[in-house]
């Protein structure tokens with residue numbers, strides 16, 4: 001009888017853990033990759049070529065926007081102008097972009113919002129909401145794109161899109177395929193690196209509590 005109860009309890013915890021893991025991965029996929037898809041879909045309608053999703057550009061977009069955290073002014077504007085030199089002197093080294101492969105950045109779009117918006121809404125309400133940004137998005141000379149996003153649970157959330165006309169796969173090349181990037185906050189496209197700035201993720205907490213409970217339950221009396 002006692003054993004049966006414990007068994008039920010274990011199953012309850014295990015299924016709870018699986019559901020939590022599923023919800024976590026669904027809610028916390030990488031929204032920057034979704035934004036790249038949205039950008040490409042929008043270009044396709046105009047019969048423009050798809051842009052290559054460049055992790056090197058994405059990582060620099062994240063560096064850019066991290067510098068601007070705290071500078072979100074009313075109406076989704078990011079009041080922040082990092083010096084041009086920061087790209088080669090700060091962002092590229094932080095990401096491990098090999099300098100000889102540094103190409104030309106042909107455009108950037110930044111935006112912020114007091115709370116998290118799913119990528120399609122961030123696109124239409126924050127990033128590409130006027131003629132200027134739409135024409136930038138639809139410029140024929142771009143070949144590559146990278147998106148970065150950073151935010152904390154309660155906001156604000158910042159997004160940055162960088163465009164380049166570099167040769168696909170041979171510009172903004174990451175050393176060691178990006179293995180050395182020290183990333184503790186934020187997400188960027190073309191990679192699986194994505195953390196929303198929470199210190200402890202709930203899956204981890206669940207695993208720990210499951211471990212403790214199993215230990216207590218299975219301990220010989």
Ligand SMILES: *[C@@H]1O[C@H](CO)[C@@H](O)[C@H](O)[C@H]1NC(C)=O
Pocket residue numbers: 067068070071079080081082
């Ligand atoms: C962010 O805003 C503050 C206050 O307006 C300003 O001093 C700072 O230079 C801004 N940061 C950047 C990177 O522009």
Ligand SMILES: *[C@@H]1O[C@H](CO)[C@@H](O)[C@H](O)[C@H]1NC(C)=O
Pocket residue numbers: 106107135136139140141
């Ligand atoms: C497209 O981008 C290129 C490179 O930045 C620029 O020279 C050109 O004027 C842009 N074209 C349009 C139509 O905005």
Ligand SMILES: *[C@@H]1O[C@H](CO)[C@@H](O)[C@H](O)[C@H]1NC(C)=O
Pocket residue numbers: 041042045123124128129134
């Ligand atoms: C492309 O983006 C613009 C600006 O957000 C929007 O008005 C337009 O409907 C979009 N087009 C498609 C096909 O999604």
Ligand SMILES: *[C@@H]1O[C@H](CO)[C@@H](O)[C@H](O)[C@H]1NC(C)=O
Pocket residue numbers: 168169
């Ligand atoms: C660039 O790399 C991606 C991923 O490795 C690959 O799918 C794509 O075909 C490459 N594009 C070119 C033009 O080499």
